Amino acid sequence: MDLDLGQLRALAAVVDAGTLEAGARQLHITTSAVSQRLRALESATGRVLLVRSRPVRPTASGERVLQLARQVSLLVADASAALGAPGDDAEGAASARKARPPVLPLAVNADSLATWVLPALAHLAGTDAEVCLDLRREDQARTARLLRDGTVVGAITADAVAVPGCSVRPLGAMRYLAVAAPEVAQRWRSHPESAPVVVFDRDDELQDDWLAARAGAGERLDPPRHHVPASVDFSEAVRLGWGWALLPRVHAAADLSAGRLVLLDEAPVDVPLFWQQWKLRSPALDAVAAALLSAARTALVPPPTSP
Known part of the structure; x- marks a missing residue:
C-alpha cells in the first residue's frame, strides 16, 4: 500500500477542522484539491475513511489511517527540525529559520489543565517554542478514547491499561475534597448527600461516585444538580453556595483556610492519573512526557505502592 504524505495531511486536516x-x-489549497487527495487515499487503502457528516468523522478504518497520518506528520516534523539545525552555510541557516515546531495534539482532563499542566509545559511552548500544543479537554475517564481513534498522540487518563500501540506510566493521583460553603453545610448538616450538587458537565461522575459510596443497599442518591463546565467558574459556584462538590485540593486549600469553604468529609478522594502516548520515538513527544512526569511528582499525590 503506497500512501502519499499530502493525502495523509489532507485526512488529518479535514478531521481536525470538521x-x-x-x-x-x-x-492553503482548494477544496477540490482536498477532495481529490481524500479520494486518492481511499482508493489506495480500498476503504471508506470518512463519514461525510458535519462535522466529518473518521470511520473505523479512517481512525487507523488517521493515527498513521499523525505519526508520519510528527516524524516529518522531527526530521525537519533536526535537518534545520543551524549550520555553517547559508543554506543551513535558512533551513533553520524555516523549520516549524511539530504540532502535538494532547488530551488533558480539565482539572489537570487548570492546575499543573500549563506550568509544566511552559518551557516547551514559550518564546522559543520546541513544540506547538493542541490541547483537547476531556474527562480523564474518556481521554484514552482519543488515543484509540488517532485524535491525539498522548493523553492524561484514568486508564491504567495501555491503549494498543501506546505506553503507559503512572503520574500520581489528583486529590479531591468534598466541600461546600458554610451556609450550605449548615443547612444540610444532617443529610449532606441530599444537598444540591455542582457538577462540571454531564460526563463528570466524580460526585456521583462519592454519593454512591454513601448510599444504602439498593439506594440511588440523586440530589438537585447544577452544571458549570469551566474549572474557575465551577469552584466559584461552590464558594457562592450553589451546592457542594469535590474540588481539587489545590483549588480548595485557600478557601478552607479562610473559612469560605468547609469540609463535608475528612476523607479525600484520590483519582489516579496516567500518561499514555504512542510508542513512537519522537524527541518532541518525549520532551512533553518528561515535563509532565517531572511536574506530576510535586503537583499530584504519589501513586500507591504495590503490596
Missing part, C-alpha cells in the same frame, strides 16, 4: 472547506483553508 469540514473539507475548513481543512482546505488550513492547508
Whole structure:
C-alpha cells in the first residue's frame, strides 16, 4: 500500500477542522484539491475513511489511517527540525529559520489543565517554542478514547491499561475534597448527600461516585444538580453556595483556610492519573512526557505502592 504524505495531511486536516472547506483553508489549497487527495487515499487503502457528516468523522478504518497520518506528520516534523539545525552555510541557516515546531495534539482532563499542566509545559511552548500544543479537554475517564481513534498522540487518563500501540506510566493521583460553603453545610448538616450538587458537565461522575459510596443497599442518591463546565467558574459556584462538590485540593486549600469553604468529609478522594502516548520515538513527544512526569511528582499525590 503506497500512501502519499499530502493525502495523509489532507485526512488529518479535514478531521481536525470538521469540514473539507475548513481543512482546505488550513492547508492553503482548494477544496477540490482536498477532495481529490481524500479520494486518492481511499482508493489506495480500498476503504471508506470518512463519514461525510458535519462535522466529518473518521470511520473505523479512517481512525487507523488517521493515527498513521499523525505519526508520519510528527516524524516529518522531527526530521525537519533536526535537518534545520543551524549550520555553517547559508543554506543551513535558512533551513533553520524555516523549520516549524511539530504540532502535538494532547488530551488533558480539565482539572489537570487548570492546575499543573500549563506550568509544566511552559518551557516547551514559550518564546522559543520546541513544540506547538493542541490541547483537547476531556474527562480523564474518556481521554484514552482519543488515543484509540488517532485524535491525539498522548493523553492524561484514568486508564491504567495501555491503549494498543501506546505506553503507559503512572503520574500520581489528583486529590479531591468534598466541600461546600458554610451556609450550605449548615443547612444540610444532617443529610449532606441530599444537598444540591455542582457538577462540571454531564460526563463528570466524580460526585456521583462519592454519593454512591454513601448510599444504602439498593439506594440511588440523586440530589438537585447544577452544571458549570469551566474549572474557575465551577469552584466559584461552590464558594457562592450553589451546592457542594469535590474540588481539587489545590483549588480548595485557600478557601478552607479562610473559612469560605468547609469540609463535608475528612476523607479525600484520590483519582489516579496516567500518561499514555504512542510508542513512537519522537524527541518532541518525549520532551512533553518528561515535563509532565517531572511536574506530576510535586503537583499530584504519589501513586500507591504495590503490596
